[in-house]
Amino acid sequence: MDQPVVDSPVSERGRSEAPIRARILQAIFERRLHPGEKLTEERVAELFGVSRTVVRQALARLAQDGIVEHQPNRGAFVAAPSRADARHVLDARAVVEPEIAASAACGCAAAAVARLRRHVAMENEARAAGERATLVRLTGEFHIALAEAAGNPVFVRLLTELQALSSLAILLYARGEHAACPPHEHTDILEAIEAGDGELAARRMRAHIAHVADELDLSEPRERPLGLAQALGLEPGGAAGKVAAGKLSGKASGRAGQRSRPSPAAGKGA
Structure with missing residues (x-):
């Protein structure tokens, strides 16, 4: 199959804001980056290996097109059309x-x-x-x-x-x-x-x-956003996260078991 039209490999990172815009648009077209997703300048800069200034330029261009919304004192978010x-x-x-x-x-x-x-x-x-x-x-x-x-x-x-x-x-x-x-x-x-x-x-x-x-029902929002790195295709969504989640779950279960274990005095009459 031919290569995607707007794909921009991470190996081609540079100082231009164009690859950042292209990757964000691709994630939106593929519906992996969802409305309301926060686009933190520091995180995007880290993912693409560029300065926050370059990220700010990319987000400003997307905001001009209504694709990103800037909220005072909160930052930039993927637009959530009403x-x-x-x-x-x-x-x-x-x-x-x-x-x-x-x-x-x-x-x-x-x-x-x-x-x-x-x-x-x-x-x-x-x-x-x-x-x-x-x-x-x-x-x-x-x-x-x-x-x-x-x-x-x-x-x-x-x-x-x-x-x-x-x-x-x-x-x-x-x-x-x-x-x-x-x-x-x-x-x-x-x-x-x-x-x-x-x-x-x-x-x-x-x-x-x-x-x-x-196909649209303009009454109720759907679905929860993915994490930013996963939506942009810059972080595997896989095994490491699942293993970590499993460990956390196991620890939580262990603590719950300890809390539910009866004390030596339990069951004795008053």
């Missing part, structure tokens, strides 16, 4: 994305169509392999790739922001499991683009966004 925010994001997508699809259908180069085809093929591979995190990221990135195919950098920036906010809204308000885009709908949109039918591409995209909206 129900109204979620509706606004979906309304914006319903207006903008059909136009992007129509624009791509009317002027998309053959090379761009081929890239979209490869992207949809990667989605299908991830779905068949049960690679959930990869699938949800790829299905979100399809919409950004479509904006790139339309040749409008403003659309690309806008869709990057809207997709990140959509991912956060889905984590909070999804009716069931955190759904990726419905199967086959991206293929249907792409076929309309390949046929040069802008009206059909727009109509299919509009229906697609409506299906995404139907």
Whole structure:
């Protein structure tokens, strides 16, 4: 399978804030970094091997896009869209994305169509392999790739922001499991683009966004955030933590047993 679009290996750490933004966005697209997660400057700087100044720049850029929220005297947090925010994001997508699809259908180069085809093929591979995190990221990135195919950098920036906010809204308000885009709908949109039918591409995209909206129940938040390092893919979520937890549990059980053991005087009459 091809490499992820926004993946930024830790081995390529540098002084730029771009890799930090890219990794945070990837974690949001994969729905591993959740709404309300605290982004502590010191911890992020430690994880990426950069200064707090670089981290501050990355968080400021994300805050400009509404993806991070700065709270006075508390720090930076992954945004937690309200129900109204979620509706606004979906309304914006319903207006903008059909136009992007129509624009791509009317002027998309053959090379761009081929890239979209490869992207949809990667989605299908991830779905068949049960690679959930990869699938949800790829299905979100399809919409950004479509904006790139339309040749409008403003659309690309806008869709990057809207997709990140959509991912956060889905984590909070999804009716069931955190759904990726419905199967086959991206293929249907792409076929309309390949046929040069802008009206059909727009109509299919509009229906697609409506299906995404139907999967949201804007009433009650869901799920607990992961730890920051695990969400960013910079710390194994595995054995060491489980062993430590087991030791702590064992100690706690031992102490509980000692407390519950009767004293020598127990059971004697008064």
